[in-house]
Amino acid sequence: MIAFIDSPTGTTQGGASVLQNDAPLLDAYSQTVVNVAKKVSNSVVQIKVSGKKDPRNRQPNEGQGSGSGFVISSDGFVITNNHVVAGATKISALLQDGREFEAQVIGRDPATDIAVLKIYGDALKAVSFGDSKNLQVGQIAIAIGNPYGFQYTVTAGVISALGRSLRSEGGRLIDDVIQTDASLNPGNSGGPLVNSHGEVIGVNTAVILPAQGLCFAVSSNIAAQVAGQLIMKGRVRRGYLGIGGQLINLTDRIMQYNQLQTKTGIYIVSVEADGVAYNSEFQTGDIIVGFEGKPVSSVDDLHKLLIEDTIGRRSQVTILRNNLAKKITVIPGELK
Known part of the structure; x- marks a missing residue:
């Protein structure tokens, strides 16, 4: 049935809703984005790099590249992506x-595509981190960055999915990646993905260019x-199990039968052959719910x-294998 507008207030025939009723909702959404942009923008930095080598011919590139980052402490520590600053002179x-400011690299972690820089300046405004474990699909997500060199661009959308895995430039899987439809473009890399309170919930890291609305952030x-760890030690030494996994919900029946403390686990989607880690007791489809007697829910x-301390031990x-709990032995290697 066709509905006709019969008054300036927006009331429609046929029982359609009053358009004016949507105005407060739109204003509330807009106000949220505006407030977040005001709160966070002063902490976002445009990263300019030069002298990076072209991976195809290994020759220095005298042209400049750019990315994004954000201040996490008043004394000038800045988070960005590893791929933004790797190899830059x-x-x-x-x-x-x-x-x-000239920025100094404090440490880089290719395995998670995270890098920490240091700048020296006064009155630096830092952002705070939110707890990505509490995220829900559908909640608002706002990205702030410098796509194509356009400074302080704000885009908004929702969290499209949680628990994704993304392969880093070094070939390792980055787990627990957030998928969002908040538009990202080259230059957004390293910028913050924030919630409606202006808390950082992710570090924007990748976009599938041919697709629409497939953008990813490290939690x-x-x-x-x-x-x-990068600030304290300049590098990250971590154990490595050689598996790829994603979050999975556990049923109440499985939890009760196996007397589990967690409602979720890590579903193993792939197992790499033993190299620096002994992991041959894993099977695809296993669900990790504990490590060294401690519950694992994510x-x-x-x-x-x-x-x-777990490396080599x-x-x-x-x-859980076939819904039954069992213990297996692993020897973590060191993630390179």
């Missing part, structure tokens, strides 16, 4: 207020953990447990 960071929990949990992993 000169790096600078430009703030929204026009100040430009804030992983980014914060990695950044802390990739974040496992990453936190695969610390430097026999460890017990609790898995």
Whole structure:
């Protein structure tokens, strides 16, 4: 049935809704984005790099590249993507207020595509991290960055999916990746993905160019953990199991039967052949729910447990195989 507008207020025939009723909703959404942009933009930096080598011919490229980053402490630590700064001979960071600083690389982690820079300036405004474990599909996601060199561009969308895996430039899988339809373009790399409170929930890292709305960010929990180690040690030493996994929900029946403390686990989608790690007891389809007696409910949990001390040491992993809990032995190697 065709509906006709019969009054200036927007009331339609046929029982259609009053258009004016949508106005407060649109205003609320717009106000959220505006407030977040105001809160976060002063912490976002444009990263300019030069002297990077062309991977095809290994010759220095005298032209400049660019990316994004964000300040995480008032004394000038900045997070960006590893691929933005890797191989650069000169790096600078430009703030929204026009100040430009030479940036020093504190540490890089190709495995998660996270890097930490240091700039020296006064009155630097830092952003805070949100807990990516609490994210839900459908909640608002706002990206701020410098696509194609256009400074402080804001795009908004929703979280499209959680628990994705993304292969880094070094060939390793980055787990617990956030998928969003907030538009990203070259130059957004390293910028923050934030929630409606202006908290960082992810570090924008990749986009599938031929597709529409397929954009990815490293979760804030992983980014914060990695950044802390880079600041303290300049590098990340971590155990490595040689598996690819994603988050999976467990049924109440499975939890009760196996007396599990977690409602989720890590579903193993691939197992690499033993190299630096002994992992031949894993099978595709296993679900990891524990490591060394500690519950594991997410990739974040496992990453936190695969610390430097686990490298080269026999460890017990609790898995579900055919819905039954069992323990297997692994020897983590060191992630290179």
